[in-house]
Structure formats: structure tokens, C-alpha cells
Amino acid sequence: MVVTDSSDSGTILRVRGPLEFRCQLDSTDALLMHKVISRTFATLHSQVKSESCVLTVCESPVIIWPNKGVYVTPEEITPNTLCEDIHQWIQTDEQESAGKRSSKKKSKKSSAASVINLSLMMEATKTGPLSAPILRRTLQKSHFLSTTLPMDCVVRITCSDTIKDAFECLMEALTHQLLPDSQLETHRKELHQQFELQGDWPYFRRANAFHFPNELYKDGYLRNPHMVLTHPTLDNGKVYLVQGIYSYHHYMQDHVDDNGWGCAYRSLQTICSWFQQQGYVERAVPTHREIQKALVDVGDKQGSFVGSRQWIGSIEVQAVLNQLLEVTSKIMFVSQGSELASKGRELANHFLTEGTPIMIGGGVLAHTILGVAWSETTGQIRYLILDPHYTGAENLQVITDKGWCGWKGPDFWDQTAYYNLCLPQRPKVI
Amino acid sequence: MGRSYIVEDAVEGYLSELCEQRAGSVTGLLLGQSSPQRDFVVTATRTPPTEETLAGNSVDKEWVTEHARQVSRMLPGGLSVLGVFIITDTEAKDTLTTLRQLVFAVENLISSETLWSPAEDDVTDCVALHVNRKTRKTFCRTFDVKDPKSTAKPADWKYQSGVCSSWGMVSCCLLVDMLVPLPDKRTDPEYMDKCLKEELRGWAQQVESGVCLIDGKKLAEDAEFPGGQKRNVRQTYTAQILITPREQRLAEVERRCGGSVSLTGAVHSRAYLHSNKPKARLAEKLLKRDAVSTVATRVQMLLEELLTSEEENKSSGKHKREHCLPHRVFCPLKASRPLCVCDYQFSDESVCEVTERLKEMLDIDADEGDLDTRQESPAENTEREIAAEPTMETVVAPEPKRNTFIGVAMATAVALLASAASMLYLYDV
Numbered sequence: 001m002v003v004t005d006s007s008d009s010g011t012i013l014r015v016r017g018p019l020e021f022r023c024q025l026d027s028t029d030a031l032l033m034h035k036v037i038s039r040t041f042a043t044l045h046s047q048v049k050s051e052s053c054v055l056t057v058c059e060s061p062v063i064i065w066p067n068k069g070v071y072v073t074p075e076e077i078t079p080n081t082l083c084e085d086i087h088q089w090i091q092t093d094e095q096e097s098a099g100k101r102s103s104k105k106k107s108k109k110s111s112a113a114s115v116i117n118l119s120l121m122m123e124a125t126k127t128g129p130l131s132a133p134i135l136r137r138t139l140q141k142s143h144f145l146s147t148t149l150p151m152d153c154v155v156r157i158t159c160s161d162t163i164k165d166a167f168e169c170l171m172e173a174l175t176h177q178l179l180p181d182s183q184l185e186t187h188r189k190e191l192h193q194q195f196e197l198q199g200d201w202p203y204f205r206r207a208n209a210f211h212f213p214n215e216l217y218k219d220g221y222l223r224n225p226h227m228v229l230t231h232p233t234l235d236n237g238k239v240y241l242v243q244g245i246y247s248y249h250h251y252m253q254d255h256v257d258d259n260g261w262g263c264a265y266r267s268l269q270t271i272c273s274w275f276q277q278q279g280y281v282e283r284a285v286p287t288h289r290e291i292q293k294a295l296v297d298v299g300d301k302q303g304s305f306v307g308s309r310q311w312i313g314s315i316e317v318q319a320v321l322n323q324l325l326e327v328t329s330k331i332m333f334v335s336q337g338s339e340l341a342s343k344g345r346e347l348a349n350h351f352l353t354e355g356t357p358i359m360i361g362g363g364v365l366a367h368t369i370l371g372v373a374w375s376e377t378t379g380q381i382r383y384l385i386l387d388p389h390y391t392g393a394e395n396l397q398v399i400t401d402k403g404w405c406g407w408k409g410p411d412f413w414d415q416t417a418y419y420n421l422c423l424p425q426r427p428k429v430i
Numbered sequence: 431m432g433r434s435y436i437v438e439d440a441v442e443g444y445l446s447e448l449c450e451q452r453a454g455s456v457t458g459l460l461l462g463q464s465s466p467q468r469d470f471v472v473t474a475t476r477t478p479p480t481e482e483t484l485a486g487n488s489v490d491k492e493w494v495t496e497h498a499r500q501v502s503r504m505l506p507g508g509l510s511v512l513g514v515f516i517i518t519d520t521e522a523k524d525t526l527t528t529l530r531q532l533v534f535a536v537e538n539l540i541s542s543e544t545l546w547s548p549a550e551d552d553v554t555d556c557v558a559l560h561v562n563r564k565t566r567k568t569f570c571r572t573f574d575v576k577d578p579k580s581t582a583k584p585a586d587w588k589y590q591s592g593v594c595s596s597w598g599m600v601s602c603c604l605l606v607d608m609l610v611p612l613p614d615k616r617t618d619p620e621y622m623d624k625c626l627k628e629e630l631r632g633w634a635q636q637v638e639s640g641v642c643l644i645d646g647k648k649l650a651e652d653a654e655f656p657g658g659q660k661r662n663v664r665q666t667y668t669a670q671i672l673i674t675p676r677e678q679r680l681a682e683v684e685r686r687c688g689g690s691v692s693l694t695g696a697v698h699s700r701a702y703l704h705s706n707k708p709k710a711r712l713a714e715k716l717l718k719r720d721a722v723s724t725v726a727t728r729v730q731m732l733l734e735e736l737l738t739s740e741e742e743n744k745s746s747g748k749h750k751r752e753h754c755l756p757h758r759v760f761c762p763l764k765a766s767r768p769l770c771v772c773d774y775q776f777s778d779e780s781v782c783e784v785t786e787r788l789k790e791m792l793d794i795d796a797d798e799g800d801l802d803t804r805q806e807s808p809a810e811n812t813e814r815e816i817a818a819e820p821t822m823e824t825v826v827a828p829e830p831k832r833n834t835f836i837g838v839a840m841a842t843a844v845a846l847l848a849s850a851a852s853m854l855y856l857y858d859v
Contacts, residue, residue: 020675022609024690052605054672056641061648063641063672073646121672124640126696128603132757132809133695133725135732137612137622138750144611144687148677 011084013155013170015055017120018148019044026142037145044149045178047122048171055167058117060089065123066167079164083157086116120151120174153177221247221273222394225386225405226370232382232407237375240348241384243355246274246370248405249285250390256288259391261309264366265291266388267359268317271368271424272325274357280427281325294323313361314420321424332421337362337413344374344381354426357386362419365389369421373407382407432585433555433572434468435512438593440765441474444793448476448517449563455525456517457494457532459501463508463704464553465712470704471512471557472594472766475501475793489516489528491535498536499543501791503727504771506760507701507720511536513557513572522560522569526582529558530573537575545627545634545726546719557585594702594766598655598665600644600713601700604721608633608694611687619736622691626729632676634722640673642714649710655703669717697724698758698805702769728755728774735776754809759784760802761794770802777808 023040025033047053055064065071070079077085153174157166223245231239249269251259258265265288272285286294292308295301300319312320318329334340350358351371358369371384390404399405413419441460448456458476462469477497482490498511505511514532516525533556541548554576560569570587574580610629612622641648644655645667701716732755756774759781763769771792773784781798788794 018675018677024609024611024687056672063643063648073643073648119674121641121674123670124605124637124673125602125670126605127668128696128698129805129807130603130605130696131807133606133693133697133728133755134809135729135753135755136692136694136750137689137753138691139612139689140749141614142687142689143684144690145684146611148675 010159011087011157012115013083013118013157013166014115014153015118015120015170015174016150016152019047019120019151020146021149022144022146024138024140024142024144026138026140041178045175048120048151048175048178052123052126053171054121054123055118055170056121057086057090058119059091060086062086062089064118064163064167066171070164070167072163077163080162082159083161083163083166084159086163087114090116118170149178151177219247220394221249221253222396222399223247223277225396225399226384228396228400229384229406231384232373234373234375234378234380234382236377237373237380238348239371239373240351241355241371242274242351242357244274245277246270246357247277247285248386248394248399249273250388250404252391254287258288258309261311262288263388264312264314264317264359264361267357267361267366267368267386268312268320270386270388271317271321271357271359275325275327275424280327280429283324286320286324290324291320294320298323313366314359314422317359317361317422321422327427328425330423330425332423334362334419334421336415337417337419338410338415340383340413340419341379341381341410344372344379345376347372347383348374350423354423356424356426358424359422360419361422363414363417370405381410383409383412385412432583433557434586435471435557435570435588436468436593437471437587437589438473438766439589439591441471442589444474445515445517445561445568446566449561449566452479455489457489458515458517459498459511459536460513460515460557460559461501461505461509462512463510463702464512464555465704465706465708466551466553467706469512469553469555469557470593472509472769473763473792474515475791478790489532491528491532494532495535495539497791499539502540503723504773504788504791506770506772507699507716508703509769509771511540513559515559515561517561517563519563522562525560526558526571529560529571530582533558533573534575534578543726543730544719545631545722546638549715555583555585558582559587594704594769596665596705597769598667598703598705598708598713599700599768600655600667600669600703600717601698602669602671602717602721603696604637604671604699604725605696606633606693606725609690609692611685612689612691614686614688616688619733623733623737626691626693626733627726630722630726630729634726636673636676637671637718637722640671640718642718643670643672644668644710644713646670651709651711653710655708655710655713667713669713671718671721693725693729693755695755695809696806697721697728699724724758731756731774757803757806757808760805761788761796761800762802763794775803775808 021040021044023036025036027033049067051065051068053065053067055066056062057064061074062077063073072079072081074089077089151174153170155166155170155173157169225248226241231241247270249266251262251266253266256262268291269285272281272283275281276283276285289306291312292301292306295312295316296303296305298319300316314331318331321327321329332343332346334343347358347369350356360367360369366388368386368388369383370386373382373384374380385406385408387404390399392398448458456476458474460471461473461475462471464470477490477494480490480493482488494514498514502511514529514536516529516532518525537556554574555572556575558571558573560571561567562569568587570585571582572585573582608629610625612625649655699717699721701713701720703713703716732753736753754777756776756779758772759775760770760772761784763771771788771794773787775781775784781801781803784801785796785798788796
């Protein structure tokens with residue numbers, strides 16, 4: 001839930017901490033298991049809302065009790081202090097080695113919002129006297145569930161927010177993490193209004209978590225390799241790009257040797273990754289087999305198709321997107337490659353309203369179109385292509401230098417072959 | 431340079447009394463607090479007499495050690511068994527071996543029961559005091575118990591009045607909330623002991639690494655504890671402890687169990703600090719250690735009771751059993767105010783049993799009125815409440831609103847529950 005606005009370098013409050021989830025299930029009845037698990041979640045929810053919940057600012061002596069009227073220690077800080085003042089209490093490396101590192105820090109600050117890291121803790125003490133402990137033993141063959149819920153929550157604060165405001169906001173966000181996604185829909189609607197966002201983009205779904213710059217993508221795929229490219233400047237031209245995040249899928253990944261036949265599958269995987277990363281679906285990117293099975297399921301192919309090395313085209317891509325992701329797509333047909341040069345308006349419109357990657361198949365090749373640079377007046381056009389035929393490692397430098405992800409001219413297409421384009425439509429939900 | 435022991439005047443009087451009272455050798459324990467510069471002995475207690483020791487001259491090493499173990503359970507934070515004394519008619523050199531054996535045995539037994547890890551700045555010297563009955567002369571030596579080959583080093587033994595009069599005290603009321611699964615095939619008290627101990631060890635680490643606030647503030651590591659520099663001014667401080675819940679390995683998300691044990695309630699924990707410019711981190715260390723040991727001691731005491739009690743041996747059809755842990759009672763050391771020792775009172779015991787134990791173990795004559803029972807309230811047996819809890823049989827109607835915290839997978843086997851719970855937080859996008 002972080003809208004990074006490059007013009008406003010605000011501060012982000014981030015709280016992280018584990019919550020212990022432990023419960024005993026003494027029945028295999030789904031309803032009763034539900035009850036116990038719900039109750040355990042409710043307990044955690046009330047823990048986070050209790051006066052024992054404490055937030056400590058990392059690398060500083062500042063400690064905040066957000067549910068106790070936002071009580072703060074040390075005494076110099078009050079709930080009405082500006083939240084940004086917390087920065088002054090945080091001990092950084094620069095404080096010890098003056099001068100040497102300060103210049104480096106200044107140049108970094110302008111590019112990203114600064115983050116105040118907080119740890120979620122519980123106060124284990126209370127004012128007594130309280131009653132001595134009781135030991136309860138239950139003998140019942142059952143299942144014991146124990147896990148840790150990694151709480152991770154972020155709010156963005158402005159320079160006029162007091163600690164009281166900021167932390168009340170943060171606690172609301174934190175307690176909402178203990179509620180299911182579906183229950184949050186009304187909350188998301190409110191947020192959409194608050195931020196004046198377009199009504200049909202799922203900005204606030206869980207999967208759209210802000211990617212902190214110092215975290216790595218654990219699955220090993222490159223994300224948005226096109227972002228490092230310099231986009232072409234055409235006379236009176238504009239650049240229209242895919243909106244959001246996708247991962248680059250290409251030959252030989254996942255230990256699948258699909259060299260020579262899998263290009264459309266890979267383009268389809270790239271498209272699926274877009275839907276997953278924007279939070280439209282929770283389903284993982286399908287494998288070649290899963291794609292083939294989907295086509296058999298819809299009756300498009302015979303059973304023997306699964307496990308084969310047969311090519312697929314835009315129609316199949318459309319069918320799979322519909323079957324596995326419930327995403328509809330438009331098909332655009334050009335009878336010869338040279339016609340593509342005149343499709344600037346349609347492609348530009350697609351990236352403006354849908355913003356999804358396009359799969360294009362024709363001749364013997366399939367590619368993914370991630371954007372167009374198009375001039376309405378001159379008709380000049382360039383296509384941002386993501387090529388699934390790459391067989392190397394996830395090396396951003398190589399991929400962009402050698403043009404596996406790059407801007408191509410109209411002569412990139414086979415001028416005489418016919419092409420089908422699959423334009424996935426974005427579901428209009430939040 | 432040997433160690434320096436500053437000893438409360440009253441201890442001299444006590445040792446004199448012991449010299450006069452009995453023939454033969456008398457052993458006992460010296461109790462107090464160590465610090466890097468010097469050690470403070472605040473009180474002493476003789477080994478409770480048994481039939482054998484009264485009869486002859488022999489020293490019952492096992493009983494001395496066992497006595498030490500029980501006494502150390504009765505000492506709040508900041509007070510510990512510093513060493514052993516022996517009163518005999520013989521020369522000091524004759525008792526050296528015995529004293530050495532006793533000191534090591536006592537230290538080994540006590541440290542084997544502690545759940546916390548020793549710290550770098552812990553003092554590891556223990557005192558061995560020989561008192562000559564006829565001359566009343568004392569010979570004080572120390573042994574480094576960390577080194578099994580250590581030899582006796584001479585130390586200073588000095589009496590002073592009002593040694594503890596300006597000592598500070600920090601205390602807190604610590605909540606305990608644990609739920610431990612019992613393995614499928616073994617739900618007997620012995621195994622319960624094992625499971626609980628493991629859980630307590632983990633909890634001890636949590637407490638150890640928790641943030642400690644004294645009077646609402648997080649003090650810097652090297653800051654001085656705001657203690658009493660002026661004599662005869664009592665200083666008491668309240669602490670708060672903040673802990674981070676434990677991280678758990680995903681591999682153990684779901685397991686079969688034969689039952690569970692839960693421990694809920696609160697304990698009063700306190701630690702005393704010498705007045706010789708103590709550091710804040712010493713206060714924190716001593717308080718945390720007391721918190722951990724008071725819980726561990728009580729659990730141990732309860733389990734010892736269960737193992738020996740006859741009720742337990744009968745095969746009870748009861749699925750749920752509840753036991754109240756004893757609550758903590760404090761007794762002031764008259765000659766060493768404001769310090770207190772403590773004992774634990776089970777709900778079925780009377781206060782006079784506490785005073786009897788104080789007499790036997792610590793040789794303290796206390797009246798019921800002297801005892802401080804206000805720090806903790808006895809645990810309330812809520813068995814009737816357990817019966818009222820909705821059990822499997824009473825749930826008839828389905829819930830009107832399905833609260834699916836974990837998606838659709840809930841309806842099927844337990845195995846899916848576990849994986850679904852971890853999928854809820856999609857951080858590996």
C-alpha cells in the first residue's frame with residue numbers, strides 16, 4: 001500500500017515482527033477446526049490491539065505503546081510530536097564517523113523515501129499483584145498447529161503527521177493483516193477514494209506489496225527488464241508501456257528444454273506472471289504441462305497433446321488465459337507484417353487502458369510486445385519486444401545489450417507473413 | 431590480589447552462636463552478592479541438622495549440597511549461594527579438601543538447574559570459610575569454580591554494619607503464557623517435565639534477549655543503575671520487559687500430539703542490587719534471571735509433587751487436569767534490611783508451613799505477621815469454568831457467518847491447513 005510519488009519524499013513507517021500462532025485441534029471436523037483457528041486469530045488480533053502491544057524504533061531508544069493513547073518513551077517525545085522527528089533519535093553509522101560517509105548518504109536520500117523501521121514486540125510485564133500461574137494439562141489425541149506469522153506493515157506519513165496520527169494509522173493497517181482478503185474489500189474501496197485512484201486497479205491487494213529496494217526476488221526471475229532501457233524519442237511521439245510488473249520467461253528456464261518450440265508458451269507465462277503480480281490471481285505461473293492440460297480440458301486439443309512439443313498460437317494463448325486465469329483476451333489479426341506499422345493507435349490504446357503484455361505470433365515465431373512508441377502525426381512506430389527465444393542466464397546486462405528485451409522497428413516483422421495478436425483484457429475489479 | 435568479602439555484622443554473631451551451640455563440625459552456606467570488585471555476604475545459614483550429623487563429626491556432603499540447592503530456590507534475584515563455611519576444632523589446613531569438595535559440588539548442582547546461560551562478567555569465585563571453634567578465627571579462601579584444577583586463594587573477610595542498608599531493588603510482574611504439545615504416545619508427568627523444560631529454555635532465551643525498561647526508560651548499557659548512594663534510603667524501581675515472539679521453523683507447523691500443557695498466569699520477580707555504583711545491565715541481568723528461575727522452580731516443584739503423589743498413579747479418566755503453581759511469599763532478613771528471602775506456598779498449605787521451612791532451611795525465626803504475601807495472589811482453581819467451556823458435544827448449529835481466514839483449503843484434511851496457513855502470507859511473490 002505504498003504509492004511512490006517521486007515528487008514527494010515522505011517517510012515510510014514499516015513495522016515488522018513475528019506473531020506466534022499456536023493452537024490445538026482435537027477434531028477433524030472442518031467446522032470445529034475453523035472455530036479453533038478463528039479463535040486463535042482473534043486472540044492474536046486482540047493481542048495486537050491490547051495495551052501490551054509495543055513498537056520499538058530500531059536503532060533508537062524510542063518505544064511506543066500505540067494502544068495506550070500512543071504513549072511514548074523517552075519523555076521528550078509526546079504523541080503530538082511530528083512523526084518525522086523520530087529520525088533524529090535513530091542512531092546511524094554516520095553519527096560515529098563524521099564527514100566520511102555523509103556525502104554518500106545525501107545522494108541516496110533523494111531517490112527513495114526514507115524508512116523508519118519498527119519492531120513489533122509485546123510487553124510481558126503488567127502491574128501486579130496478579131494471580132500465580134496455573135498449569136493445565138489436556139489429554140486428547142489431536143493435532144498441534146504452531147507457526148509464526150511474519151507481520152509486515154507499512155504506512156506513508158507526511159511531514160505534518162503527528163506520532164499519534166501516524167501510529168493510529170499504522171495500527172489499523174497492522175490489525176487488518178489479521179483479516180482475510182475478502183473482508184478487506186470495503187476497506188480497499190475506502191482507500192481508493194482516499195487516494196483518488198482509478199476505480200478498477202487493484203492497488204491494494206496483498207500481492208501488490210511494495211518491493212523494498214534492498215530485498216531480492218526469491219524466485220530468481222528478472223522483473224521488468226525493460227525499465228533500464230532508454231526509450232526512443234519520435235517526433236511528436238509518445239511511449240506507451242505495459243503497466244505494472246511481469247517476470248521474464250524464456251527458453252530453457254525451470255529445467256525445461258523448450259528450445260525451438262516453446263516460445264509462445266513462454267510469452268504466455270510472461271503474461272500470466274503479470275496477472276499474478278498485479279494481484280488479479282493467486283495462481284502461480286503455469287508450466288508447459290499445465291498449459292497443455294488446460295487446452296485439453298477445454299477441448300481444443302487431444303489428450304496426446306500433453307507432454308508433446310507442439311507449438312501453440314494466439315488462439316491457444318487466449319484459451320488458456322480464459323481457462324486458467326479467467327481472463328478474456330481480444331484477438332487482432334494482420335494479414336501481413338507490414339500492416340503492423342499501421343496499428344499504432346490500437347496498440348497505444350491497449351497499453352493505456354489495459355496495460356497488459358501482448359503475445360504476438362506469426363510465421364514461425366512468437367514474441368511479447370511490452371509497449372509501443374508511436375507518433376500520431378508522423379506515423380513512426382517502434383515496438384518494445386521481449387523475446388522468449390533467449391536461452392541464457394538471468395543476466396540483465398546481456399539481455400538488454402543483446403536486444404533480447406529491446407526496442408525494434410517495423411522491419412522486425414516478417415513483412416509478408418500473417419500475424420495474430422492476443423491482447424489480454426484486464427479484469428475491472430479492485 | 432585476592433577477593434574481598436564485606437560481611438554483615440550479624441553474620442559474625444551467627445557464626446559465634448553456632449560455635450557455642452554444638453560440638454563436632456558444623457557446616458553451612460554463605461549467602462550474598464558478588465561483584466567484580468568485591469563480594470557482599472548478607473547472611474549465613476547452617477546445614478539443617480540430621481541424625482547422622484548430630485551424632486558424629488562427619489560432614490554429610492550430599493546433604494550440604496542438597497541443602498544448597500533448596501536454599502538457592504529461596505533466594506530472589508541478586509542473592510545467591512556464595513560459598514560454604516565450616517566450624518571445627520581442627521586447623522584450617524585440615525578442612526581445605528572438604529571445603530573444596532563442598533564448594534565445587536554445591537556450585538555444580540546449582541548451575542546444572544539454571545536455565546539461563548552464564549554471562550562473561552559473572553564472578554566465578556566461591557568462598558570457603560573455615561572458623562576455628564576455640565579461637566573464633568576465620569580463614570577465608572576462594573576457589574574458581576570454572577577451573578576444576580584451581581587452588582585455594584586467600585581472600586579478605588571483613589565485618590561491617592549496615593552492608594545492605596542502601597541496596598536497591600528492581601521488580602516486575604511478568605506474564606507467562608505457554609502452550610506446549612505433548613507427544614502422541616507419552617503423556618506421563620516425566621515426559622511433561624521434559625517438554626516443559628524445553629519450552630522454558632526457549633522462553634528463558636526470549637526473556638534474556640528482551641528489552642528491559644527501568645522506570646519506563648531504556649537505559650544505556652553502561653549507565654549506572656539509579657541506586658541509593660545515601661545510606662539508609664531505600665530505593666525501589668519497577669521494570670518492564672518487552673519481548674519479541676519466537677520465530678518458528680516452518681517444518682514443524684503441524685504435528686500429531688497426545689495432548690497439551692498450558693501455563694498461564696503471572697509471577698512477581700525481583701532483584702536486589704548492591705549500592706557500590708552498580709550498572710543498569712546488572713539490574714537487568716539479575717532481574718531476568720530471577721524471573722526465569724522463579725517460573726522454573728515452581729514448575730519443578732509442581733512436577734515433583736505430581737510424580738510422587740498417589741493420585742497421579744491411579745489411571746484417571748480425566749481428560750483435563752488443572753494444577754495451581756505455588757505463589758511466592760517474601761520474608762525480610764531482619765539483620766539485613768531491606769533484603770528479603772522467599773518461599774513458595776501451595777494452595778493447600780498453610781502459612782505456618784512456610785515459616786517452618788524458613789526455619790529449617792534458612793534458620794530464620796519468622797512470625798506469620800512478618801511475611802509479605804501481597805506480591806502475588808494465589809492461583810484460582812477454575813475447574814468449574816473448564817466444564818462450562820463449549821466442548822465438541824455441545825456445538826450443534828453451524829456458524830451463520832463463515833469466517834474463512836484461510837482460503838478454501840480449510841474444508842479438507844489437516845495437512846492442507848498447515849500449508850494454507852503459510853500461504854496466507856504471500857511474501858515470496
